[in-house]
Amino acid sequence: MNLASLEKTCRAVRRDIINLTADAASGHPGGSLSAVEILTVLYFDQMNIDPKDPKKADRDRFVLSKGHAAPALYGVLAERGFFDKSEFKGFRKINGILQGHPDCKRCPGVDASTGSLGQGVSIAVGMALGARLAGNGAKVYTLLGDGELQEGQVWEAAMAAAHYKLDNLTVIIDNNGLQIDGSNDQVMSLGNISDKFRAFGFEVIEIDGNDMQAVSDAFHIPVSGKPKCILAHTVKGKGVSFMENQVGWHGKGPNEEERQRALKELEDEA
Secondary structure (H helix, E strand, O other), X not given: OOHHHHHHHHHHHHHHHHHHHHHHOOOOHHHHHOOHHHHHHHHHHHOOOOOOOXXXXXXXXXXXXXXXXXXXXXXXXXXXXXXXXXXHHHOOOOOOOOOOOOOOOOOOOOOOOOOOOOOXXXXXXXXXXXXXXXXXXXXXXXXXXXHXXXXXXXXXXXXXXXXXXOOOEEEEEEEOOEEOOEEHHHHHOOOOHHHHHHHOOOEEEEEEOOOHHHHHHHHOOOOOOOOEEEEEEOXXXXXXXXXXXXXXXXXXXOOHHHHHHHHHHHHHHO
């Protein structure tokens, strides 16, 4: 897809996120909106996937380690054709395929069930090792929140990824600076994230994660003999003015008036 088409898809996904969380009156819009460009580029421009054959053996894999951002993933999967948008009505309902966190047993296109922060990157490391052993050329991508980097398991997984020289693994950090209890610096300062990942043996690429061209370019940079980390600086609540950089929108759905305001803004951008 060209840049204009990708940006159009991003607006559609953002509208999906607003509608999903408004209909459920719950969910995590802030960190979903910040990750839209990343997921859109992955699913529409980068990954070897087939919505008609979501379990094909040599497909690329994606693990949403920040599983609470499921609305963004569901929006992208629906726009890509993995399931019909009629499934949106079951978001966060007990019998729906779209649970509050991704469930690979229910939802087509979901490669790993996630939600407990810190675990997704370990799953991705295992997938990358498996793809190497299978020799099928599959690539593995995982998206982490920056607050998630406070989990020790992330760094154990990073150490393993570098040890095994997993150059088929890309770790993306959604660095929007906010987590559920406040800013990262208030809760537990992360220091220099780029330097940390370099020290753990990654090739690090630092970008504006809400700039479509920058995101696309970062994924296309070849790396050999080591895993890649894309540090994507983003805006929490991106695209909806009253949600941007507001920690309160980490984990609540908009009411009807807020839904209409948000959708109007996203229509005006079109």
